[in-house]
Amino acid sequence: MTNILHIDASARPGRSGIDPYGSHTRRLSARFIERWRASRPHDPVDYLDVGQSPPANVTGRWIHAAFTPPKARQPWMHEVLAESDRLVDQLIASDLIVVGLPMYNFSAPAQFKAYIDNIVRVGRTFGFDRSRGDVPYWPLLGDAGKRVVLLGSRGDFGYDKGQRMAHMNHTEASVRTALGYIGITEVHEAAVEYDEFGDERLAQSIDQAERAVDELVGRLIGAPEAISRADALAA
Numbered sequence: 001m002t003n004i005l006h007i008d009a010s011a012r013p014g015r016s017g018i019d020p021y022g023s024h025t026r027r028l029s030a031r032f033i034e035r036w037r038a039s040r041p042h043d044p045v046d047y048l049d050v051g052q053s054p055p056a057n058v059t060g061r062w063i064h065a066a067f068t069p070p071k072a073r074q075p076w077m078h079e080v081l082a083e084s085d086r087l088v089d090q091l092i093a094s095d096l097i098v099v100g101l102p103m104y105n106f107s108a109p110a111q112f113k114a115y116i117d118n119i120v121r122v123g124r125t126f127g128f129d130r131s132r133g134d135v136p137y138w139p140l141l142g143d144a145g146k147r148v149v150l151l152g153s154r155g156d157f158g159y160d161k162g163q164r165m166a167h168m169n170h171t172e173a174s175v176r177t178a179l180g181y182i183g184i185t186e187v188h189e190a191a192v193e194y195d196e197f198g199d200e201r202l203a204q205s206i207d208q209a210e211r212a213v214d215e216l217v218g219r220l221i222g223a224p225e226a227i228s229r230a231d232a233l234a235a
Contacts, residue, residue, distance in 0.1 A: 002043045005094035006033050009112035010051045010102050010153075016206070023051075024153035024192040024206065025100030028213055032098050032149060035217040046090060051100075054111030055083055055118045066122055084118040091119050096147050096220070097184075099175075103154045107170040116178045125182035139183030146184045149216060150175060151209075152191035157201070159193065188216055 008029055014022035015030060033045055056062075062084070065077035073081075091097070101108060108116075122128050127138045150172050158164035159171075176187050190212035194202040 002040065003093055003095045004033070004036070004043055004045045005048065005090060005097045006045050007048045007097065007112075007115070008051050008100040009109050009115075010100055011109065011111070013052060023100065023102065024195060024209075025102045025151055026051075027206075028151035028153075028190065028192065028209055029098055029100035031210060032151065032213050032217060035214055036221065039217070039221055046094065048087075048090070048115075050111045050115045051109065055087060055114045057114050058117045070123070084121060085124075087115065087118045088121055088124045091125070092141070092144070094146065096149070098149045099151065101150050101152050101171060101175065103152060103159070103169070103171040106168050108174055112175075116175070120178055120182055137181075139181060142183030142185075144183065147186045147220065148175075148179060148184055148188070149220070150187060150189045151213065152189065153195055154191060154193045155196035157193040157197075157205070159191070188220070190216060 006029060008023075008026050010023035010025045012021060012023035012026065014020070015027040016022040016024045017027055037043065037045070059080075061076075061080050065073060065080045066084070068077055099112075101112060104110070107113075119125060125140050127140055128136055130136050132138075152171060154169075154171075156165060159166060159169040172187075172189055172191075179185070179187065190209050192202070192209045193205045
């Protein structure tokens with residue numbers, strides 16, 4: 001059994017292709033989950049919509065509480081960290097994390113950055129010990145075998161490695177860095193481009209991204225036939 005955490009980070013509430021002005025990333029993440037469950041219907045899916053209900057931003061009180069040893073925390077500290085604790089527990093319980101992650105101004109949306117800030121937690125997802133010298137930090141989730149799928153969308157085009165805008169893409173790279181810091185290093189990606197153009201290139205990019213999603217599902221399940229099975233169910 002694979003425990004899936006499905007996260008949407010888009011500020012747009014609907015899905016493109018279904019709702020006016022809908023989100024491409026919600027479209028891709030929903031497709032991934034639908035295709036996965038067509039092959040593995042009993043795998044549980046926990047859903048988190050940080051695009052519509054973002055976690056609270058980190059504050060000075062949050063930092064004070066997080067860096068206070070648990071046994072020394074005052075009641076208010078537990079209250080301040082309660083949402084973060086829930087998000088960390090949810091992440092730890094998941095085997096596969098599927099994220100609809102649009103590019104906003106060359107990076108991840110602020111609401112998803114708030115999520116990252118809440119789950120990169122000292123003592124929960126990374127360790128800290130000054131006695132270790134120049135490298136006092138270490139990841140705590142490195143042996144958990146977690147996998148991540150980042151499903152993006154971009155207004156322009158050419159943001160992938162080696163392309164014309166790659167140097168300006170801080171979306172997937174920033175998430176990879178943060179997740180790698182806590183020990184999650186297996187990350188897969190697919191994205192829609194040309195959104196601002198709205199022409200045939202956008203349509204082709206959506207088609208390519210959806211095919212990439214289907215291939216990812218088959219690869220991660222470990223059964224390429226999962227793709228054709230999902231196609232048959234969707235027909």
